[in-house]
Amino acid sequence: MAIRRGRGVAAINYPTGMNLGGDPTQALVHSTPTGNFMVTLSSVDLGQGMKQIMAQICAETIGVPTDRVIVDTADTDTGPHCMGTFASRGTHRAGNAVIQAAREARQVMLEVAAEELEVNASDLETDGQGNILVKGAPQKSISIFDVALSAHFKRGRSISGRGMFLIPRSYPEKETGAMKPSTCYAHACTVAEVEVDDETGEVTVLSVKNVFEIGRALNPKMVEQQLVGGSWMGISHALYETTEPYYPNRDHGGTDFNQYLMPGPGDLAETEIIVLERPSADGPFGAKGPGEMCANPQIPAVANAVFDAVGVRIDTLPITPERILRALKALAAG
Amino acid sequence: MELRKDYFADVRKDGLNEIGQPRPRLDSPGHVTGQTAYFADRNFPGMLHLKMVRSPHHHARIRSVDTSEAEKHPGVVRVLTAKDVPHNVYTILILIQIGPEDETVLADGKVRWKGEAVVAVLAETERAAQEAAAKVKVDYEVLPAVFDMEEALKPGAPIVNEYHGRNYYLYDSGDCRKVRFGDVEAGFAEADHILEQTYQSSPIEHAPTETTGCIVAPEGNDRFACYTNTQAMFFTLDNASIILQMPGSKLHFVGGTVGGGFGGKVDVIVEPIAILAAKLTGRPVSFIYSREEEMQISSPRAAEKVVIKDGVMKDGRIVARKVTGYTDAGAYSRHSPYGAQKGAAHYPGPYTIPNVWIDTYCVYTNRTPSSAMRGFGVTIGDFALEVQMDKLARLIAMDPLEFRFINAYRDGDMKAHRQLTEGAALIECMQEASRAANWPVADKYMAMSSYRKGA
Numbered sequence: 001m002a003i004r005r006g007r008g009v010a011a012i013n014y015p016t017g018m019n020l021g022g023d024p025t026q027a028l029v030h031s032t033p034t035g036n037f038m039v040t041l042s043s044v045d046l047g048q049g050m051k052q053i054m055a056q057i058c059a060e061t062i063g064v065p066t067d068r069v070i071v072d073t074a075d076t077d078t079g080p081h082c083m084g085t086f087a088s089r090g091t092h093r094a095g096n097a098v099i100q101a102a103r104e105a106r107q108v109m110l111e112v113a114a115e116e117l118e119v120n121a122s123d124l125e126t127d128g129q130g131n132i133l134v135k136g137a138p139q140k141s142i143s144i145f146d147v148a149l150s151a152h153f154k155r156g157r158s159i160s161g162r163g164m165f166l167i168p169r170s171y172p173e174k175e176t177g178a179m180k181p182s183t184c185y186a187h188a189c190t191v192a193e194v195e196v197d198d199e200t201g202e203v204t205v206l207s208v209k210n211v212f213e214i215g216r217a218l219n220p221k222m223v224e225q226q227l228v229g230g231s232w233m234g235i236s237h238a239l240y241e242t243t244e245p246y247y248p249n250r251d252h253g254g255t256d257f258n259q260y261l262m263p264g265p266g267d268l269a270e271t272e273i274i275v276l277e278r279p280s281a282d283g284p285f286g287a288k289g290p291g292e293m294c295a296n297p298q299i300p301a302v303a304n305a306v307f308d309a310v311g312v313r314i315d316t317l318p319i320t321p322e323r324i325l326r327a328l329k330a331l332a333a334g
Numbered sequence: 335m336e337l338r339k340d341y342f343a344d345v346r347k348d349g350l351n352e353i354g355q356p357r358p359r360l361d362s363p364g365h366v367t368g369q370t371a372y373f374a375d376r377n378f379p380g381m382l383h384l385k386m387v388r389s390p391h392h393h394a395r396i397r398s399v400d401t402s403e404a405e406k407h408p409g410v411v412r413v414l415t416a417k418d419v420p421h422n423v424y425t426i427l428i429l430i431q432i433g434p435e436d437e438t439v440l441a442d443g444k445v446r447w448k449g450e451a452v453v454a455v456l457a458e459t460e461r462a463a464q465e466a467a468a469k470v471k472v473d474y475e476v477l478p479a480v481f482d483m484e485e486a487l488k489p490g491a492p493i494v495n496e497y498h499g500r501n502y503y504l505y506d507s508g509d510c511r512k513v514r515f516g517d518v519e520a521g522f523a524e525a526d527h528i529l530e531q532t533y534q535s536s537p538i539e540h541a542p543t544e545t546t547g548c549i550v551a552p553e554g555n556d557r558f559a560c561y562t563n564t565q566a567m568f569f570t571l572d573n574a575s576i577i578l579q580m581p582g583s584k585l586h587f588v589g590g591t592v593g594g595g596f597g598g599k600v601d602v603i604v605e606p607i608a609i610l611a612a613k614l615t616g617r618p619v620s621f622i623y624s625r626e627e628e629m630q631i632s633s634p635r636a637a638e639k640v641v642i643k644d645g646v647m648k649d650g651r652i653v654a655r656k657v658t659g660y661t662d663a664g665a666y667s668r669h670s671p672y673g674a675q676k677g678a679a680h681y682p683g684p685y686t687i688p689n690v691w692i693d694t695y696c697v698y699t700n701r702t703p704s705s706a707m708r709g710f711g712v713t714i715g716d717f718a719l720e721v722q723m724d725k726l727a728r729l730i731a732m733d734p735l736e737f738r739f740i741n742a743y744r745d746g747d748m749k750a751h752r753q754l755t756e757g758a759a760l761i762e763c764m765q766e767a768s769r770a771a772n773w774p775v776a777d778k779y780m781a782m783s784s785y786r787k788g789a
Contacts, residue, residue, distance in 0.1 A: 007771070007773070008724065008734075009724075009734055009735050009738070009767065009771075009773070010716070010720035010723075010724075011684060011720065011723075011738050011742070011760055011763065011764055011767075012683070012684060012716045012719075012720065013683070013684035013743075013760060014709075014712065015676070015679075015680070015712075018672075018676060020672060020675060020676070021427075021429075021430040021672070022430070042567045042568055043567075044564065044565050044566070044567065044589055044590055044592055044595075045361075045590060045591055045592065046565060046592045046594060046595040046596075046599075047365075047592060047593060047594050047595075049359050049361075051359075051360070051361055052357065052359040052360055052361065055360065056352045056353060056355070056357060057352075057353070059351075059352040060350055060351060060352040060353045063351075065351075065352070066352050066355075066357050066360075067360070072590075073589075073590035073591075074567050074587070074588065074589040074590025074591075075586075075587070075588050075589075075590065076567050076568065076571055076585070076586060076587040076588075077586050079567070081568055082566075082567065082568060083566060083568065083569060084564075084565050084566025084567065084568070084569050084600060085565045085566065085595070086565055086566065086597060086600050086706055086710075087706075087710070128351035128352070169430075172507070172511065172675065172678075172679075172751075173752075174506055174507040174508075174512075175507070175512065175514065176512075176513070176514050176515070176752065177507070177511065177512050177513030177514060177515075177678055177679070177692065177750070177751055177752075178751060178752035179679055179751050179752075179753075180751075180753055181676060181679045181751070182679075184756075184757050185684075185757065185758070187684065187758070187759045187760045187762075187763045188763055189760070189763040189764045189766070189767040190767070191767050191770070191771035191773060193771075209767060209770045209771045211763045211764075211766040211767045211770065212763070213341075213759035213760075213762065213763050215757075216346070216353070216354070217337060217354065218353050218354065219354075219355065219356060219357055220335065220337055220354065220355075220356045221356035221357075221358070222356075222359065223335070224335035227335070228335075230708075233708065237538060237713070238717075241538040241539065241541075242536045242537070242538055243536065243537045243538060243539050243629070243634050244536050244537060245536065247534075247535075247536030247537065247637050248481035248482040248483075248637070248662075248699070248701070249481070250392070250448065250481060250701070253629070253630055254539065254629050255625070255626040255629055255630060256625050256626065256629065257541075257625075260539055260541065260629060262541065272336075272770060273335040273336070274335070274336045274338055274766055274767075274770055275335060275336070275337050275338065276338050276341045276342065276759060276762055276763060276766060277337070277339070277341070277342060277346055278341070278342040278345065278346075278757060278759045278762070278784075279342070279345060279346050280757050281756070281757065285350070285353045286346065291708070292708045292709045292710070292712075292713075293709070295708055295709055295713070296709050296712065296713050296716045296717075297716065297720070299713070299716065299717045300716060300717045300718075300719070300720030300721050300723075300724070301720070303717065303720075303721050303724075304720070304721060304724040304734065307724065313721070313725070315531065315532065315533045315534065315718075315721065316533070316534045316535065316536075317534070317535040317536065317714070317717060318536075
């Protein structure tokens with residue numbers, strides 16, 4: 001009887017969004033009289049940080065700091081259409097819609113600035129700090145604050161824009177299954193290292209090394225929180241979680257967190273996250289959707305590591321101590 | 335976290351002002367200090383509480399429903415049954431023309447899973463609603479139930495859902511969603527080794543911090559505001575409009591800040607009945623799942639069964655892959671036909687295989703309806719595929735990581751669902767994993783690129 005160590009690898013891809021329903025998302029952007037920008041959506045922030053990401057996308061596109069942008073999500077009286085936040089589509093679909101809306105608003109903003117500065121709009125650029133400058137002559141400038149005041153109180157312009165992202169619905173071909181369910185894919189490779197106690201069947205995940213290719217890390221800190229959380233969820237799925245451990249038997253359904261097992265802080269693996277960025281052609285600033293993908297590769301990597309450690313295959317999730325012990329017993333019996 | 339900027343630097347524009355910057359989240363101080371407002375933080379004068387009477391049986395005919403004692407219970411304002419719901423039989427994906435409508439808002443004549451909503455009780459307090467719900471008498475004739483997908487697919491199995499008339503979803507392509515690419519039998523005939531394995535999973539729970547729910551308030555102008563934690567505002571509004579036979583203009587949905595969803599909040603379950611309750615009583619209504627309901631009643635991730643048969647050559651090339659996937663939808667469709675279909679396009683994995691044959695089935699059983707969850711239609715498939723890859727590598731005595739390099743898809747490769755691969759990056763992820771995990775692979779693999787074959 002011993003504690004045995006093993007290592008396993010898994011590599012996966014994941015579709016960003018789905019086109020099998022033709023799910024569209026729209027966005028509106030407008031400026032307040034003092035040159036702040038409001039993004040209006042019906043997309044939902046599930047805690048993953050959608051509002052912050054949409055603010056950064058809008059800010060980059062218009063050319064202002066992120067804290068000049070407010071994001072209003074999910075009021076159907078004010079927000080334009082969105083099918084919802086699911087299928088790794090939030091940042092990709094809504095982000096594209098926000099870029100389109102913000103570009104239109106920026107164009108109006110530059111036109112108003114051009115009238116104030118008596119130059120052509122095409123000769124203007126933003127400095128990212130809240131000012132509009134004449135290219136090559138930065139001493140000739142106007143603040144976005146003043147541009148907004150001019151638009152609203154003097155020139156009767158609405159600094160606003162409309163955006164939408166729609167990929168036409170893909171209908172699978174009946175006989176061949178030819179379809180275009182998604183336009184871009186995120187990628188991952190995980191190496192898990194485990195210890196398995198062959199007396200108790202208990203698995204300890206020592207480390208996971210996760211490499212994620214996500215198109216573009218729009219906000220690296222938020223990417224990190226998403227990827228670390230997802231990695232934990234993958235490990236939890238591999239080793240702990242089930243509503244019915246003897247599926248399809250209906251007994252033992254959990255009713256609270258005392259009866260539904262998930263790893264606690266003491267069970268956390270050493271988690272290393274490495275991010276690669278191959279921008280997608282149709283993503284906002286190249287971003288793909290890493291939110292779901294990041295919870296998948298740990299599951300087979302852990303399963304493969306368990307085999308590497310003790311020589312048994314557990315092909316039914318979750319990989320419980322009971323299943324490992326039964327498999328070890330069967331292995332010993334030959 | 336480490337951002338490895340050396341990969342793909344030639345196709346990326348860095349140095350932007352806001353994009354790529356690790357800005358702190360503007361909403362996180364509110365979240366961590368408890369000041370962020372969630373839907374349940376709203377309280378309206380005169381608000382009623384809704385509690386469901388739920389089926390104690392997996393499958394039963396309803397002979398009669400007697401609500402008279404519940405209606406007399408102190409604090410009870412109204413009791414709702416199937417006949418109060420204008421369009422009681424619905425299905426969420428009808429919005430994208432995926433039918434038939436197969437689920438009831440409140441059970442009518444039959445229950446098909448343990449926990450199914452039968453009667454809604456509205457009372458002045460949660461406690462009164464709970465006590466009154468216990469007084470509703472439902473006379474059931476228990477029917478044979480089926481919980482196992484294989485059993486459900488056998489001839490003569492109890493029919494779970496009469497709206498389908500069979501225990502699986504009928505696609506336009508037939509009993510399953512199919513993918514056919516190359517000639518899989520020719521591939522197996524050519525292969526040095528063939529390996530067929532079966533993988534299974536059980537349901538899991540989303541376990542969001544905030545349970546599912548909504549609060550509906552009449553706005554005084556024949557409109558109803560629904561404060562909800564749905565993940566899909568217009569999905570829910572449009573479905574509520576159909577179920578309630580109310581123009582969408584009468585509905586005002588407010589949400590946007592949700593305490594965790596993971597796919598568990600894309601079903602349209604609580605909002606229509608709560609709006610109906612507010613309409614019929616003229617009072618605000620709160621319908622919020624207890625933790626027990628969240629765990630027992632809300633849709634889990636589907637249990638899946640995946641059978642994979644691969645033909646592989648001694649040199650590591652996979653030449654044929656046949657996958658049959660089964661998704662346990664439970665008693666009703668919800669999003670499952672869509673999830674099973676998503677799996678069909680995914681099952682070859684991120685690998686280039688010349689001969690592929692895929693069937694994915696969406697199966698009905700007398701279990702809690704399953705629905706979307708993080709990795710919907712794909713998570714269990716990835717588990718099965720990547721364990722299978724490990725077995726194949728060991729079968730031909732090859733390093734599991736090197737084996738994946740041989741088969742990894744790259745730009746320009748044709749996928750089984752007949753889309754050219756673009757933007758691939760699996761090779762680079764594996765190269766970086768090789769370095770990070772100190773798991774060396776041969777130089778020729780470290781020299782590969784996703785950009786093109788032969789590079």
